[in-house]
Amino acid sequence: MLRSHLLPLLSAAPLLCLAPSAARADFTFADTAGDHLDVLQDGKPLLRWQYAFDNSTPERLHDTYKPYLHVMDAAGKEPITKGPGGAFTHHRGWFLGWSKITTADGATVDRWHMKGGNMIQQKIVSQNPGKDSASFTVLLHWQGTTEAPILSEERTFTILSAPAPAYALVEMRSEITALAGETSLNGDPEHAGLQFRPSGTVDSTLTTYVYPKADADAHKDRDYPWVAENFTLNEKRYSVAFLNHPDNPKDTPFSAYRDYGRFGGFFHTVVPAGGKFTLRGRILISEGSVLSPDQIQKAANAFTGRDEPTPTVTLKPAEAPAPKKEKAPAAKPAEPKK
Numbered sequence: 159m160l161r162s163h164l165l166p167l168l169s170a171a172p173l174l175c176l177a178p179s180a181a182r183a184d185f186t187f188a189d190t191a192g193d194h195l196d197v198l199q200d201g202k203p204l205l206r207w208q209y210a211f212d213n214s215t216p217e218r219l220h221d222t223y224k225p226y227l228h229v230m231d232a233a234g235k236e237p238i239t240k241g242p243g244g245a246f247t248h249h250r251g252w253f254l255g256w257s258k259i260t261t262a263d264g265a266t267v268d269r270w271h272m273k274g275g276n277m278i279q280q281k282i283v284s285q286n287p288g289k290d291s292a293s294f295t296v297l298l299h300w301q302g303t304t305e306a307p308i309l310s311e312e313r314t315f316t317i318l319s320a321p322a323p324a325y326a327l328v329e330m331r332s333e334i335t336a337l338a339g340e341t342s343l344n345g346d347p348e349h350a351g352l353q354f355r356p357s358g359t360v361d362s363t364l365t366t367y368v369y370p371k372a373d374a375d376a377h378k379d380r381d382y383p384w385v386a387e388n389f390t391l392n393e394k395r396y397s398v399a400f401l402n403h404p405d406n407p408k409d410t411p412f413s414a415y416r417d418y419g420r421f422g423g424f425f426h427t428v429v430p431a432g433g434k435f436t437l438r439g440r441i442l443i444s445e446g447s448v449l450s451p452d453q454i455q456k457a458a459n460a461f462t463g464r465d466e467p468t469p470t471v472t473l474k475p476a477e478a479p480a481p482k483k484e485k486a487p488a489a490k491p492a493e494p495k496k
Contacts, residue, residue: 186287192210336431343429383466410423
């Protein structure tokens with residue numbers, strides 16, 4: 159059952175059934191040394207891991223202070239995700255960060271807005287091309303208040319053959335080790351977690367979100383098993399479903415309401431000294447066809463190993479930014495007494 163005032167918007171788009179199995183795909187890699195690693199599907203770019211780090215100028219450092227994953231359009235010609243610059247320059251592709259990372263010595267750093275430090279790829283650990291699936295793993299260091307890392311991360315992306323009408327299905331698995339004693343990964347739903355940001359040129363008037371429960375309120379709800387957004391870019395309609403994993407931290411809010419399209423889960427935790435924190439998520443992406451709740455739930459079940467029924471969902475339009483409050487005019491100084 160679907161609850162929304164926007165039923166015509168969803169019904170106007172084709173809601174196709176998932177194919178019995180995904181079409182076979184041949185996944186390969188192409189590395190532009192020092193800049194990015196492309197994942198090719200049948201010879202076409204599907205994903206681009208943008209890993210360059212260049213501190214030779216302030217401008218280059220701004221553009222390369224953290225790595226992120228671009229998703230290409232179905233033709234493999236250009237990203238549908240955002241890079242540096244524009245509104246919220248730190249929003250880039252499918253990315254991970256926390257605005258309040260506090261180490262055992264009490265120091266707190268911001269690795270969301272990337273203030274005063276960087277995330278630097280150390281190496282590509284492995285590349286595994288193949289039929290039907292592929293994967294690659296990278297080693298990242300997260301700097302603290304100095305150039306010394308406070309977190310070491312192995313991030314693995316697994317690319318799977320996507321079930322129709324989707325053209326991309328990607329899993330991210332992050333294993334983060336605390337190097338500076340017990341470390342808190344925190345922030346808030348708008349400025350922390352694993353989040354997806356579409357291109358800065360989406361038509362913000364047409365963005366909608368789908369939630370996996372009746373009468374959903376993303377500002378209050380916790381622990382969605384999945385959430386999806388639909389956006390329009392270059393006159394094409396895209397659907398992106400974010401699939402949560404039951405092993406991820408609980409009491410997780412999802413920021414999924416912005417009209418410019420940034421959405422994802424605010425996973426927060428404390429990593430013990432020398433301990434590891436593992437985070438998993440998948441994204442399922444279609445172009446030209448809106449993913450139906452049944453299609454998303456089937457993909458979620460495949461990810462979690464469960465057999466959950468398709469829930470009643472809520473479809474809502476995105477929220478426009480709140481108007482900026484005008485500053486009150488400065489009070490006039492009191493007239494001196496005569």
